Amino acid sequence: MLHVNQFRQNKQNKRQMKAAGKNAAASSKAFEAPDIRNDNSATELSLQRYSIFSLQNVESGHFDVTFLFNEKELYAHSFVLWTASEIFETMLFGVWAKNEPIPITSHSYDDFKEFLTFLYLGQCNINMENIMALVDLSESYNVQILKEKCDQFLTDAKPTVENVFNICESLKTYSLQNALTNLYEFVAINALTILSSQSFLETKKDIVIDIVKMERLIINEEDLFKSVYKWAEYQSQKQKKENPSRLIKSLIKEELSDILPHIRFPIMNIEFLHSDVGM
Structure with missing residues (x-):
């Protein structure tokens, strides 16, 4: 008899749980947000x-x-x-x-x-x-939704030689990866022109390293090295003004220390290595 009573009790509990579930679902549906996508x-x-x-x-x-x-x-x-x-x-x-x-x-x-x-x-x-x-x-x-729209805007935008590095710095700061990838593709395709610009001389070292590490950079390694060296000279001159006692050669060496490991010296012309790089 005990087993029969337990069976009935279990069956009653299941009915109550099922009813509660229906009520919860109905309650949830009552508070469901309306679809306003096409609501003028x-x-x-x-x-x-x-x-x-x-x-x-x-x-x-x-x-x-x-x-x-x-x-x-x-x-x-x-x-x-x-x-x-x-x-x-x-x-x-x-x-x-x-x-x-x-x-x-x-x-x-x-x-x-x-x-x-x-x-x-x-x-x-x-x-x-x-x-x-x-x-x-x-x-x-x-x-976040506005940040995503800004990321998309910059991804679709057409950068210029003058503003490309300023935008790069901001994109890295705010981790707008889609736009940054698009911008670096622009740099890679127009590398010879962009790396000869004043804006490149003024950009930050982390961006220079990003550029040097690119696999699809459309510039020969000799010209890349020249541009990077000019960048290091320019940065060193700025530091020299702040600290006149420092030697320019020492400052240039410090600026290049994090960049040179990413330069592909083995593919350079032998004569260039001897005359310009000193290897």
Whole structure:
């Protein structure tokens, strides 16, 4: 009899668990987010919110956050900010939150407004003038989706000899790997021109090492060595001004120490090795 009662109890428990599962599923479905991908009304609401932000009318905008740029103020709505960024959430509602204007000293009014535009609309005007500011802001406020859009913009952009290394440095800083790979391909294809430019002389050593290590660099090893040596001379002259007691040859040797192991000396012309490299 005991076994029969246990069987009935187990069966009843299974029914209860099954019913609970159905209720949970129904409850979950009730709170499921609607699909708004093709919902024009959702877009219209976003545009309405952005329009209020864009007008910056203090009287009708009902703003509750103020950013201060010297004497200029930018107004926003906390709900838009904290739902898009945990950093903003902490700034606005954390233990150290203050109900006063937030000073912004590292970015311009226009760049910061464009950044906030993205939080309101999910899109903004990205161009070569503001791209690095937007990358920095997306990193600082942990807005990953904007950072990804900036990465894609730079991947699709056409760099120039003048700006390629400045962009490289920023991409390495913010780990925008897709754009960096694309930029290095541009350098590899145009190596002879780019490595003869003033911008190359001014670039950082880690980027020079990245370039020298490239397998598909379209430049012969002799010209590569000459460009790298000129870079080392230029960098050494700058250091010499800061520390006049140092010898130029010693400074050049230090600059080249991390780079030379990646130069392919065995494929160089023998005469060049003797006359220019001293081997």
